[in-house]
Amino acid sequence: MQNSLVAERVRLPCAGNTNGYPWSFSKCDFDDFSGWADAADAVLQQRGVDLNKYKYTVYLIPPSTCGWVGLGYVGCDGSFACRSWINGDFWGAPQAIAHELGHNLFLGHASAYLPDGQLDEYGDDSSSMGHCCDPRCFSTPQMWQMGWISAQQLDATTFKPGVSKQVWLGSHSAAANAGVRILTPWANGSDPIFLGFRTADGGDKALPATAVKRVHIYQSPVSGTYDAVNSIWRGSLATAGAAWAHSATGLVVRFVSVSNGGANVAVCRKAAPAKETLASCKAGLDNDCNGKTGWADPVCKTLLTAAGLAPPPPPRPPPLPAPEDADGLRLALNRAQRHNLKLSSKLSKARDEAAAKAAEARRWAAAVEQQEGQLAELRVQLEAERRQRFEAQQVLAAARGEGEAAKQDAAALLGQLRAAEAMASAVEGEAACVRGQLAVAEEALGRARGEVERLKEEAAATAARLSATDLVRREAERERDDLELSNQRLRAALAEAEVGGSAAEQQLAAALAKAQQELAVERQRGEMLQAQAALAEAQGRETERMLTEQLRAVQEERNACLAAATRADALLSKLGQHALITRGVD
Template sequence: MEASLGLRTWALFAVLILLAARVTHTSTGRRLLQAGPQRTLLSGTVIIMDVEYAGRSSRTIVALCRDSGHRVQLRLRSEKMLAGLHTGMRVEATGIWVAGHALDMGAARSQGEPPVLRADAIRDPSRRNSWNPGRGVGAGAAGAGAQAPAGPIVAVMNQLAVGNMRVLFIPIVHQSSSGVYCPGTSKNPLTSAELRDVVFSDTGSSVSKHFNECSFSKTVLTNDSSIAPPSVVVNVVPIPCNGTSWDVKWTVNTCEFEDFNGYADAADQELTRRGVNLGAYPFKVYFLPPNACAWVGLGYIGCDGSYDCRAWVSGSHWGNPQAISHELGHNLFMQHASFLSSNGAFDEYGDGTCQMGTCCENRCLNTPHAWQMGWLNVRHLNGTSLPAAATYNTSMGVQAVSPNLSGIRIVPTWAPGVDPIFVGFRWAVRGDEFLPPSLTRRIHIYTSKISHYRDAQPTVLRASLRVDESWTFVAANLVVRRSSSTSPALAVVQICRRGGLYETAASCAAAVDNNCDGLAGYEDPLCMGFLPPLPT
């Protein structure tokens, strides 16, 4: 009896300790038991952003959009935690609140709720896995993938990413209540009328011309009032020098996460006051005046409609249609277009054939991104349709003119772990009129993991071929060769999968190009030892 009473006493004592230590829900999130700094659990939708800088690599920001609409920046404990995360994913994050870190030059905040959650674990609540710090959660973004067919070569078009873009372009000016420019800011580089010309002009370069021409009018960005609602450049929106959004203070003197989101929140409030229906516009681009934000632009990498989609353009790039289109491209789940040279040098923005690459001339998307958007009908090859020692001979039309004949996607199922290869033919016409001479009338070869329209994967330009040039991809035992054509608007291409590094008696007898050197049978000197002499 005494022993039983003792056990009950200890049990009651333990319960009291737990009750004393318990922390209830707060407006910030659910606080978790832990010695030292109190840990918080937040749930919401992941938003991944890309920050573009002139002359240096981009930077990734991860945020959580809570059900209330409040956006909270997450500082991940390890970059490995990015693996498997994608915009639009529902997650739970645990960590501790810390003072914000500067995006460009701002100082950490000391007042208001700490704006950054230092996340040590992120979990997908739809899965029954344990807290997983540093391994990533889930795979790519949800979407219907266009898989390579297992049989004959066929053409497959991806799902169209978006039809009518419906973008609200919002120029902002920082002014005091008396109309004086805020300290550290200055006059906007363009008026609203001039910005409308950058966005909607039918001549030269413009944002609308990029989308309309390069998509063959599949994805339309227009201010034509017959399309309801049309995209709009609103009149300049004045916002104060500092303010508060979601109980977090922001200022024009710094450029941290809470600052540029605060500008957007303040602009939205003013537009709502004007009677603008913000919900009619899935995409919003905020043009910042010259201020503390030293980047070129910033955009959400992917928007699925479950939250407000945002992009920002800095004060020095209002007049650059390519920079604006680039940020909208991020909103459409597109990553950067990179370049890898033959000597291994990598340039994150080095692909001059793509709007998602090198700044600052307008041009269409490269072949993998155009296929991702649903703008191109691309022929697919894999290990079944392209067996070993086989050569696929074809001709390709100009991508800016022939959306059904200008792209090839090769999925090397015979080489596990090797990214798909894309081949396209580009010419400086229509939306590609500003392609540089070094990239026009070339066959361009890329690698990319892209598999569907919401698959936010980078692309890598690997080679650009003139007539009688070839490129060998050792990892896939693949050779792409370009031959002469009777029409300048067509490129003749051979795609050969090597059966080996040398010819064999069987390949020579069958006149098969086993090593993909472009020669077979009696035309190949390597076959001379396997074939009988030709009759004289």
């Protein structure tokens, strides 16, 4: 093949970093297999391989952690490196390489329905874009998409209902005019139908026997070269007379015969309703698409006979040519020779023109090659720019991510700060409150201390008062005892006086009575003092004033008592004098 190269093996380390992208053979991410390719490219360039000469690059990678058979960019317009990778165990499967290159060339997968009605994306065994087997061509829609066959186009205008069309399908691995594409706008939403005849030629040499010499029917929405869509295999016809009917589009495809390495196929579009009428039979239409018309269609034959019509006579054989005479033949020969001469001169002229055109074409080719070289350089620049842009986008995305994360962190910190501030202010409030309470408590403590001091003083004063009161009480008791003694003396004096005169006796009695009365009063007062002292003893600690008053009262009483005692003493003294006088009288 021209413009292709199988490069020598390149050895790479287990991990590396190419163009700023770290990669490793222990993983299978995009950066890894892209990194392997970048690194391999770098080695080849060092070896002097001009990679710009090759548009598509297939990397055969060692057995790896990658879980795929192969991988390739789907659609590669040349604005970036057209790469595909084949995993270690599949280097020996050219079909895998064809498949990935097919993706580079904008091909989707080749699908088919499983018997249970499920769509298997890779189920079409008739295409390398399926998952099966040995290398083979692509499905008819994919061949048409790539421009490798020029399929005949049928649409609503060129394909009327009730009209059966006979088409010849070249083998699509052997002829360029192969395949049919039928647009079916009358069947709303139904994708176009493709017909292709497959033989074991060219790229289809290893086509499975089950697909060889068959008319294959596919369906695909593909509308152009860069339309990367999946095709669906719908069925195949193996023998002449076999037909495929499609209810969604009303199409009937009939395998008629094999001729010139291709297949004659009748395609028919059912009318609505899909049945024959006298008119359709007379018009030679095939409304029911059973492949037969007019008298050849049993349905029509019945209808035409019932209408009283007779079958057409068999065609007449062509008339035999009239025998030509020798002169006529000579004349014809001369004409032919003259014509031959004219043609020869035309031929040589045409050859000259062709040579001139070929030279021009070579010049053009050289110019094109030069431009292709420039174009390749531009592609390289473009790829580098794309790389840079991609890297810048990555950096930007990373920076954006970091910025976003930092923003979130800052917001979180601000939230924490605010919460901390709120907490601090709450704590401050509490502290102020506690300080207030403390001041109040200190004040109360001071007051309590004062109170304690005061109570202590009070207690001391009370104790002092108590002891004073005790002294007073003892004094009063002593006075009482003295009074008692005085009384006894008075009684003795009285008894002595009784011995004296009755007048004196009467005076004495009166004085005694008075003294007794005063003594009783004094006794009473003494008892009262005792009671007061006892009360003062009981109340001592609490009632200073009362005790003071009581003390005062007691003192007053004492004074009174003293006065009384003085008086009593005076009286007694008088009485004594009187007694002496009386005795003296005796």
